[in-house]
Structures are given as C-alpha cells and as structure tokens.
Amino acid sequence: MTFEFRLPDVGEGTDSAEIVEWHVAVGAKVREDQPLVDIETDKAVVGIPCPTTGTVVALAAQEGDTVAVGAVLAVFAAPGEASLDADPGEGVEQSSAPAREDAVAEPAALAEITMLSEAAAAAAAAAAQAGHVLASPAARAAAREAGIDLSSVSGSGPLGGVRVGDLDGPRVAANGGVPRASAAASREDEHRPLRGTRRTIARTLTKQWQTVPHVTDYREVDVSALLELRRLLRADAVRRGDDDVAAVVTATPILVKLAATLLKRHPLLNATIDMDRDEITVYGAINIGIAVATPEGLIVPVIHDADRKTVFEIAVEAAALTAAARERTLNSSDLAGATFTVNNYGSLGIWLGTPIIPPGQSANLGIGRIDDRAVVRDGEITIRPIAALACSGDHRLLDGDVIARFVSDLVRAIEDPVSLFGDLR
Amino acid sequence: MTEMNIVEAINSTLAAEMEREERIILLGQDIGRVGGVFRVTEGLFERFGAARVVDMPLAEGAIIGSSVGLAVSGLIPIPELQFLGFGSQAFHQIEGQVARMRFRSQGRYAMPMVIRAPFGGGVRTPEMHSDAHEARYAHVPGLKVVAPATAADAKGLLTTAIRDEDPVLFLEPLGGYRLQRDDVPEGEHTVPFGQVRRVREGSDITLIAWSTAVRVALHAADLAAEEGISCAVIDVRTLVPLDEVGLAEAVGRTGRALIVHEAPYSGGFGAEVAATVQQEAFWTLQAPIRRVTAYDTPYPIASIEQLYIPSAERVLEGIRLGIGEA
Amino acid sequence: MSLVEAGPEQPHTILAPDGTVPTGYESPLDDAALLYAYRLMKLTRVFDTRAFNLQRQGRLGTFSQVTGQEASVVGSALALEPARDWVVPQYRELPAMLHMGYTLTRALLYFRGNPAGNAMPERVNLMPIQISLGTQVPHAVGLAWGLAHQGSDAVVMTYFGDGTSSEGDIHEAMNLAGVRRAPVVFVLQNNGWAISTPVSSQTAASTFASRAAGYGFPGELVDGNDFFAVHEACARAVARAREGAGPTLIESRAYRLGAHNTADDPTRYVDETVEAERWKLDPLLRMQRYMVARGLLDENTEAALDAELTAEMEAAVVEAEAYPPPHVGQIFDHVYASEPPRVARQRRAAEAGAGGGDD
16 A cells, blocks of 8 residues: 655645755655655745655655645555565455445545556656656657756656656757857857746746836935944943844844834835725734845745834844844744835945835835935035935825825934834833 | 476365365366376376366366356356367356356355466467467456466465455466476465566566466576676566556566567557556656567467467567667 | 147147146145246236336336246246245246246346346345356256255256257256256247247257257156146156256247347237237136136136236336436446456546546
C-alpha cells in the first residue's frame, strides 16, 4: 500500500508553494516528523515534516517547481512493503468485493489514481535510483537531436518527467538565442524561471498598478526635530540600561508610531475599498507594515497594533522583523494583516519615491534620504536637514484633501513632536 | 531444499496436496495407470486409487465439463489437458462455463479447479502438440493463468493454484519438464500470484519472459554480457493476475524492455505486457519496447521448430537493437 | 414430417388424450401429489401466457415457453426428491425448477436480465439456467459422479432438447456417464423442432432413445404429453440411478405448442392444420379431464385454482418489477473469489462513473 502525501495549506489560504529544498531522496527510509521538504509560500519558507514512517517511493516535484495545495507532493510506502524481495509467504489474498453500500469511490481521488498508479510510481522510483532522468520517449529523441542534456531540463510531466515542450527554453539556449541578421556571433541570453518571492512581488505589483489609481502627496519635511527626538530617546534608553533598545531606535520606529497615532484621526487612510463588493472597510486595528529590502526582493513584515505599542517596543520589534526577513525566518502571521505601510528608503539614497500601495490598504508612506539644505526660516536662509516625504493614496477612496490633511498632520508631528503631546491620551 | 526437475516438483506437490485434501480428484487421459504421458502423475494412481486418479475417455470437452459438475458437488477437480493445443476441444467449456459459473450463479457455485496443461516446443512433437495458446486463455475473464519456469515455482504456484478458489490454468513447460532442475524448498511452499520473479539483475535492458522462454532469455543475457551489455531478466510467472508494479519497476530501472515468448507475435501475450509497460513506465523509456516471438504462422513441423521459436541469438539481436537506440 | 417415425418403437403411454387411463391403473402418486402436479402444470401455463404478454410489452426479455411440454417436465421432476436430488436445466424447464425451490419472481428476474435470476438460494439443488446449448449435460454427469464419489445416493436429472442432442457435449457426456455409471437421468425433450429445424434434419435415427444403447445404458421412449407415462419412466430411471445401476436416457416426445421463444415466428415453418391437431393432445387438457373424472377437480375448484394461480403470478410480477435494478458494481461482483488488482482498479473506475476499461 502506498500513501500519497498531498501539499497541505500551510498558511491561511495558500494555493500553491514552491519547492525550495528536499531533505529526503527517493528510496530513503524515513521516520514520521523528520524533515521532508522546505517550501516557499508567498514570502515565507515553511518546513514540512514527513507525515509517516516508511520509504520514499516518489517525489512529485523538483526543487524550483510549484506545487498546488492538494496536489501530490510525495509518495510513501509503508515499512517493509517497498522491497519486492520480501518473502512471498501465503498466496495473495485481495479484499473481497465491497458491499453495495461501501462501493463508492471519490471522483476526486479517481483523478489521482489515474495520474499516479502504484506501478508508475515504482517505475519512476527505480529509474531515479538508477540515476536516470524521467522523460517521454519523444522528449528523449528531441533532446538528442538538439544536443540538450536532459538532466539539465526541468520537467513538467508527471513526477517531473521532461516533455517535449519543456525543451523549448533549453533548446533556444542550446541554439544560442534568436538568430540575428548581423554576422556578429550572438551572445547567449540567460533565461531564469520566474519563481518564489520575485514572482509573487511581480504579480502583486502588476495587479496593484493596474487596478488602483494612485494619487501621491509629496512634502518636504524638516527632520531636525525628528533627529533630536531620536537622540533623546536613545539617550533615555541608555540611561535605563537598555543599550540593545537604544541601538535599534531609528527614525523608522518613530515614524511608525507617529503614523499609527495619526491614523486614528484619519481612519480612511487605514481602510480599504472593495470594488467587487462595493464596500469600504475601515480597519479596527492599526497594523503598520515596514518595508525591508532583501536579496530576494522587498518584504514587508507587520507591526500589529502599532498604536498600542511604545516607540521602544516598536523599535525592538522592527529590528527583529527586519533581521528575520533577511534570514527568511518570518512566519505567515508576521507578513499578514497590514493596514498601512511605512517605507524608509532613505538609506538607499533615494530622494523622492512613489510608493505603490499594497493590496488591502488605501494609503502608504515613503520617506527618502536626509540632505542638509538651504531653506528660508523667518525670512533668513538657514541650513536644515530635509527629507522628501510621499504619501500615496487610493484615489477611489481618498480625495486629495483627505490625504492632504493626514500628511499635514504628519508633517507637523515630525517637525514639532511636542504638538502631539497636548492630545496625548 | 531438494534439487528436482519440474516433473518431480509437480508430482510431489500433487501428492502432498492430495494427502492434505481428500476432496482433490485428478482426471485426464492416461494419467492413472501409466502416470501421464510425461509421467507427471506417476505413482498417484497406486497411492490414491482409481476413484481419485481417473483415466478419462478421450474427450476434452467432457473432461472439463464434468469437472464443472465435480466442483459443484463439492470436490476440487484437477483435470489435465494432455497438451494445451488440444484445449481447443474444451475451450467452450473453459471460457463459457468454468470461467463464468461463479459469476453466473452469483457466487453459489465456485470453480476451485486447476486445469493442468503442458505447452510449448523444443521436444519435436507432432502437429498442434506444442502450440502456445496462453494469450487466448489470458483473455478469458474469470480465469487465472500461471506459467512457472522453475521447479520451485512449479511447486509454489501449483500449491497456490490448488488452494485458490478461482479456476486456474496451470501451464507446464513441455520443453522444460526435465531440462529445468533447481532447488525446491521442502515442506510447505507457496508462491503468491501477481508477483514477478527477478531472475537476474542488470542495468542496460530488462528482458521479460515466462515459462521456457526464461531460459532462452538467460542464455541471451549471457551472450550479451560478453558484449558488455548488462541485462536484467524478469520471469512474469503469472499472466493473470499480472504484476504491473513489478514489471514497471523492472523496466524503470533500465529504461529498456525486450519481451520474449514462444507464441506467435500478433495478439500474443507479449502485446499485453508491452502495453502495460508502456503505460506505467512511459517516462522511463529510452528505447521502443520490442517482442521476440514465434512468427505469425502455424507451428511448423518438428524438424524446423528451432527456427520458429525464439532462440538466444534472435533475442540477442533484439537486445542489441534496444541498446543501439539509446 | 411425422414425429413418430414408422419404426418398431412406439412411445410408452398411459394417459390418453381424452383423459382416460387403462382399466385398473393406479398411479403411484396420491391425490395430494396429483393435485400438486396439476397445479404446477397449470401455473406453468399461467406463467407462459402472462410472461408472453409482458415480453410483448417490453417488460420482459426473450424467453421460451414450456407450453405443450408441461407434463414432460412436471412428470419427470416429480420423480425426484428436491432435498437431496439435483436438476441441471437448459432453459425450458420452469416447473422442474419451481419443484426444486426456484421461484416465479426469480424466473421473471432472469428474463428481465437481472443477475439475481440465476442465483440459486442455498439448499436449492439447482444449477443455473444454461443458454449455451448442451454444455450443462457434462456438468450434470460430473455432478452425479462427484456426489456418488462422496457417498451420496443423490440423483441428477438433466434436460435438453432434440436440437441440442446433436451437440458434441451430449455425446461426450453420455459416453462418460456410461463409463462412470453416473447416477444421472438424461431427459431429452423431443418437441419436434429446433427453432425451425425439424427432427428429421437433426438425426437419421428413428428415435433418440436408441442412442443410449451405444453408450451402454438403457433408453426409453415415452409420450411426453402423458404425465403418468413420463413420471413412471423417470421414477424407474431415478430408482436405477439411486441403487447404483447408472444412467438412463428418457426421450420424452411432447409437441411444442407455440413458438421456440418470443423472438420466433413459427407460422413461417409450421403447418397450421398440423398445429391444430396437436393442440388436441395438449397435456394440460388431458390431465384436467383425468382429474375431473377422478373427482379431484370440478368447475368451482378449478376456478378457485385459476384465481389463486393468477394472484400468485401477479404477486411475482409486482415483486420482480419492484426489485432494485442492477448497479455497476454487479459487473464485477462474483467474477473472482479474489479479485486481481487490475480488475479492482477497473471496478473503482466504473463505480466512479469514469467509464469502462482501464485508466
């Protein structure tokens, strides 16, 4: 008896995942709960343990492949059954014909039966153990003709078998790209499959850019008070003996706290509009996402209930989330539920950015690098640290004046934090 | 373990089972007093008596037809068709009655009989005596078909067949009766249906055969080894039920399959094996699946039968073809 | 084309068409048994008539009427003891099957194409209806032989027709029965026709009964329209078999009154006037006359019997038509005691509605 293990939904409605790394090979004897595979959903990498004790008969996908939730991920045989050399013993006795009432098969299961028979799994396992690539006879012939090494091709057939269609990419590569009219030898293009975080980001941004009309309110902000506040808070933390906390108090946690506080006065910027249901949802909680640049792409972990946390708490949490994002150890709840986003791209050297609003939000905030600039104060030119602030809003929900009122409050709070003090509850 | 040939293995198994189960009754032409034309039932008449080892009139239809009635009466008949070729004289009873009686009676009348029949060539018999008709019987729903290639499997499969409540056609290798000697486990020994026997391991191509063709395949494998080709050899052993997993796994390991059987090419059981392997091991195939068989002609006169049934040389040709098409 | 050839053999006869028997003749059957026999013959006629109509209405598949052969079948069957003896039928022996424990409902189910129709209940010593002509006769011989081998004194009665008697299986089986001294009674119902083929095309012999001598056992020719003649001959044959004297062939000549089956049109080959004459020899009619003369039957009791049999038939029709239709799993049930994995997979696919064949 073989057991087909199907990819579970590991994170609140995930519909698919990419295979990052297998921890077992075909033929391996495994124990229940030992690591089976790492998969990536949206932006979190999740480890899946072996669901049973036994032998791995087949792995249904290769690293880099995407598997749908509910599809077969791996096939196991119960212990002692994987080997055909087992002592025959008594005559094979099949279960007798089922009673009429029991004889109902699930149509969904039927599709899996036809897709992956025990015999087909056994053949694939044997081939893998022998070090052979799985490929249709047509693909083998085509690969031979085109001089393609089958083991370098990612297969889209059952159990990862290479089909003729899978050879198109490698075939083009093998031919050195599209032939040019010029006599010059063409240089080879590199083709990378779009996978994982990059693919998720690409799809999300495409959708957001295409469906949300953005309007952006740009301000230049004098951040001298902000920087002074930062200095004072750090000193305060040191005085308390929290050197670690002091180290993580940066402009970002302060901005998060300011935004969270002001969103209470401007609830429509902590909301979302649903055009399919003709509904506007004003969120009850204020969860601020902070954008973190990682080698795999932009990741936005979330500080939940930022309005109820202190600046110090936010600073510690932001630092931890940032580190986790870079180490790929965030879990799904770290990435979910943002109602507003703060993006500090100043360290990248960007002066002015136009942040794109993530799904489920109606506005976000970006702040760029700080430059000393010549400004006019009380009729005189003086030097101040200035940063450009950008607040994008979903124009379907937010008119320009609604955004402007929030941004003006925010600018005032940044340039004169004491002004908030009088309204402190 | 005792070394014995297939005749001895079958003989001793029949004796042991008849000793164990008094409902067993043997019937056939010349099986009693003379002990069978191949001496397979030698000594059983003396040991168990004329009532349990019955010399029948020369009428295959009545041999099988009366076996149906014997089974209904509660006995376990083991009728013999002296040669599978003459099973044609009883085919209407096998196909329409033996294989269907359980179904027709909705389970009331089981047919736990074993029809024994030698088949295959290599001993220069007159016309029709060597015909390999296994494909026709494998195509009869309700009938199981087994074909051991070794003495050990003859004992193991025959024991299983006798104890199986379904009717079984037990095909004995005419050419292998005395040629094939191997170690046979003593005492109780059963081989389950639906499991191939992995005769030899190999990495380049999988040879699939049953009955006397297994020896031919092994010989061809030896010749191939001299050319540096490593052949795996699989003995199918039970045609119905067929071990799809075992076949697929064996072919998956090498990516190439060559099927060998004595019966004519078109519609032979090799076609069934090829179709099964193609479907289940498709993604592992590196070369076409070929069959080395007799030609699509009637079994020839004895003097040229060696040119008709597959030889090790012809199988070697098939192996070379399969490897060449890497 | 006379059925009774101008040969020395004349069928043994007791009950004349007018219902009289030779003076002083006493049937070995008591009144209760005679009434049971008459009832069974009548029930068969009721079934045939009703079933014919059902077939024409599309509520029953092709079936073969016993009409004209009631005495032949009932007379022979009553020589058996259902508790220990066996019947191996062809398909034109409904009353014999009923005598052994079969039911009208099951018969209707069979002809409606439901597998339950051929599923004999436990302790009903009846083999299934056999469509492949004559193949059941070697079965009967093996069954009789096997029962005797196990020490039983049971007797097996098997039926086949004049046409079927040309099949090789009949010859092989009777030959084997003689050699094995099997306790079997072969009842060859010669009704004159194998669909449209008359007996004269079936054999050059003057009787079928004469074949028995060639196999080493006795053969008897009886008037199949004559209940008593048939019964007596069969009772003798059964007694012979039971005491170990071996088989007997009974040739029972009974005219087929009607078609071969519901798909047949006998007007294409049977002479109308000949047919009319034969109706005068109707076994049911002469039995009725005898019963009336003996005082076992009168208008009232006959009417009551008719009503009872009609009701019994109706109840069976209702029951059969209410029976749940077969489901797809029954394609697979009981084919094997231990189902091969491939067949099990096909079963699953079929039950999931994915269609026939393999995946």
